[in-house]
Amino acid sequence: MLDAAPIKAYGYELGFDLVQITGAEAFPETERVIKERIAAGLMDGLPWFTSERAEVSCHPDALLPEARSIIALAMSYLSEPPEEPEDDQPRGRISRYAWGEDYHEIIKPKLKQFADWLREYARREAGQELEARLFVDTGRMVDRAVAQRAGIGWYGKNTTILTRGWGSWVFLAEIVTNLPLPADEPLQANCGKCERCLHACPTGALPAPYVLDNRRCISYLTIELRGSIPLELRPLMGNLIFGCDICQEVCPVNQVVEKRLGLRQAERAVEQAGDGKTEAATVRSKQRPQMWLRRRDEFRPRPQVGGVPELIPLLALSEEEFRARFRHTPIWRAKRRGLLRNVCVALGNLGDRRAVPALIQALWDAEALVRGHAAWALGCIGGEEARRALTERLEQEEDPEVRQEILQALTMLDGKN
Ligand code: B12
Numbered sequence: 072m073l074d075a076a077p078i079k080a081y082g083y084e085l086g087f088d089l090v091q092i093t094g095a096e097a098f099p100e101t102e103r104v105i106k107e108r109i110a111a112g113l114m115d116g117l118p119w120f121t122s123e124r125a126e127v128s129c130h131p132d133a134l135l136p137e138a139r140s141i142i143a144l145a146m147s148y149l150s151e152p153p154e155e156p157e158d159d160q161p162r163g164r165i166s167r168y169a170w171g172e173d174y175h176e177i178i179k180p181k182l183k184q185f186a187d188w189l190r191e192y193a194r195r196e197a198g199q200e201l202e203a204r205l206f207v208d209t210g211r212m213v214d215r216a217v218a219q220r221a222g223i224g225w226y227g228k229n230t231t232i233l234t235r236g237w238g239s240w241v242f243l244a245e246i247v248t249n250l251p252l253p254a255d256e257p258l259q260a261n262c263g264k265c266e267r268c269l270h271a272c273p274t275g276a277l278p279a280p281y282v283l284d285n286r287r288c289i290s291y292l293t294i295e296l297r298g299s300i301p302l303e304l305r306p307l308m309g310n311l312i313f314g315c316d317i318c319q320e321v322c323p324v325n326q327v328v329e330k331r332l333g334l335r336q337a338e339r340a341v342e343q344a345g346d347g348k349t350e351a352a353t354v355r356s357k358q359r360p361q362m363w364l365r366r367r368d369e370f371r372p373r374p375q376v377g378g379v380p381e382l383i384p385l386l387a388l389s390e391e392e393f394r395a396r397f398r399h400t401p402i403w404r405a406k407r408r409g410l411l412r413n414v415c416v417a418l419g420n421l422g423d424r425r426a427v428p429a430l431i432q433a434l435w436d437a438e439a440l441v442r443g444h445a446a447w448a449l450g451c452i453g454g455e456e457a458r459r460a461l462t463e464r465l466e467q468e469e470d471p472e473v474r475q476e477i478l479q480a481l482t483m484l485d486g487k488n
C-alpha cells in the first residue's frame with residue numbers, strides 16, 4: 072500500500088487546508104437519506120438532483136470502476152471581512168463564499184495538478200498507473216458524505232460539514248482513485264445540545280436537525296432559482312442578495328474559529344498536533360503561514376463584488392456591465408436577471424424611498440423577472456410616485472405574471488393608505 076504521508080504533504084503544499092483519505096466503498100446511508108429527501112419534496116427546485124443521480128454519486132465505482140480510495144480535500148475561504156462603508160446608502164449582503172473569485176476556477180486546476188503529481192508518485196513508488204476522477208461541487212459526488220467519512224469534519228445540524236480548524240467555512244473537493252491507500256477515521260464530534268442554527272434560519276428552511284428544505288433556503292432562492300421568488304418568502308429575506316450565511320454565522324464552532332484567526336503560528340501548530348494527527352499535521356503546520364497569505368488573497372473581498380454592495384447602482388447594470396463586473400466570480404451564476412430580482416427584493420425589504428426612482432426605471436427593464444420584482448418592491452415602499460408609476464406601467468405591460476405582480480403591488484399600496 073502506498074504511503075499516504077507524501078500525498079497529504081503535497082495536498083497541503085497545493086493550498087488545501089485539510090487532506091484526508093477514505094475508502095471507495097458505497098455510501099448506502101447517504102443514498103437512503105437523499106432519496107427520502109427527494110421523495111418528501113425537500114430537494115424540489117433542483118430538477119437535476121434526481122434519485123438516479125444519487126445512485127451514481129453514492130457509488131464511487133459507478134464513476135470510476137477501479138475505484139479504491141478517495142482523497143478528500145477542504146479549502147478554507149475565510150478572509151478578512153469587507154470594510155464597513157460609512158455612508159447610509161441601502162446595501163445588500165453577499166454570502167462569504169462569493170466575496171472573492173469563483174472557487175471552482177481556483178480548485179479545479181489544483182485538483183488537476185494534484186492528479187498529475189499522484190500519477191508520477193504511483194508510478195515511481197508502486198509501478199502503478201493512476202486512474203482518477205476529480206470532483207468539486209458540480210460533479211456527481213456527495214462532497215459532504217465523503218468529507219464526513221474521511222474525517223475532514225462532522226455534520227452540523229444546519230447540514231454543513233464543520234471542521235476543527237476552519238469551522239464550516241470550507242469548500243470540499245475529492246479525488247477518486249484506483250490507488251489502495253490507508254483510510255482515515257471519521258471524527259468523533261457532534262453538535263451536542265446546540266440548536267442555534269435551527270432557530271436562526273429566517274425562512275424556516277431547517278425544519279429539523281440535519282434536514283434542509285431547499286425550497287425555503289435563501290441560498291437556493293437567490294442563486295439557483297431561475298423564476299419568481301415566492302411572495303411569502305420575500306419579506307423574510309432581508310437584504311441578502313446572493314446566498315445566505317445566517318445558519319453558519321450563528322454557529323459557535325464558527326465563532327470560535329473566527330476569534331482564533333489572530334492566533335500565532337506556534338499556537339496553531341500545537342493545536343493541530345494535539346488532535347491526534349502526527350506526520351501530516353507537522354507538515355501542515357510548517358507550511359501554513361504561506362498558505363494562509365495565498366488563500367486570503369484568492370478569497371478576500373474583491374472590489375467589484377464586495378460583501379455589502381450598494382443596491383441602487385446595481386439596478387442600473389446593463390448586461391455588458393454585469394459581465395464585466397461579475398465574470399469569474401460566483402455571482403455570475405445568478406445571471407443579471409437573477410441578481411437584479413434579488414436586489415429588488417432587498418430594496419423592498421429595506422423600504423428606503425431613495426430607491427423609488429431606480430425601481431421605477433426597473434419597471435421598464437427588458438426582463439419580465441426584474442419588472443415583476445421591481446413592482447413588488449414599489450408596493451412595499453409605497454408613496455404616490457410609486458402608485459403613479461405602477462398604474463402607468465400596467466397600461467402597457469403584456470406579460471401576465473408581471474401584470475399580476477403590479478396588481479398585487481397596487482393592492483399593497485391600497486392597504487398602506
Ligand atoms: C444542492 C446543494 C445545495 C442546495 C441544497 C442544499 C442541500 N439540502 O443539500 C442549496 C442551493 C440550498 C445549497 C446551499 C448551500 N450550499 Co450547497 N451544495 C449542494 C450540492 C451540489 C449537493 C448537496 C447534496 O447532496 N444535498 C443532498 C442532501 C440530502 O445531502 P446532505 O445535506 O449532505 O444530507 C446529509 C445530512 O442530512 C446527513 N444526515 C441526515 N440525517 C442525519 C442525522 C445525523 C445524526 C447526522 C450526523 C447526519 C445526518 O446525511 C445526509 C446524507 O449524507 C453540494 C456539492 C456536492 N456535490 O455535494 C454543495 C455544498 C453542500 N454546498 C456548499 C455550500 C458552501 C453551500 C452554502 C453555504 C452556500 C451559501 N453561503 O449560500 C449553502 C449552505 C446551506 C446549508 N445550510 O446547507 C458546500 C458545503 C461546504 C460545507 N462546509 O459543508 C458544498 C459541499 C459545495 C462544495 N463542494 O464546497 N447547496
Ligand code: SF4
Binds near residue numbers: 287315317
Ligand atoms: S442558508 Fe440561510 S436560509 Fe438556508 S438554511 Fe441556512 S439560514 Fe436558512
Ligand code: SF4
Binds near residue numbers: 227323
Ligand atoms: S449552530 Fe449549533 S447546532 Fe447548528 S451547526 Fe453549529 S453547533 Fe451545530
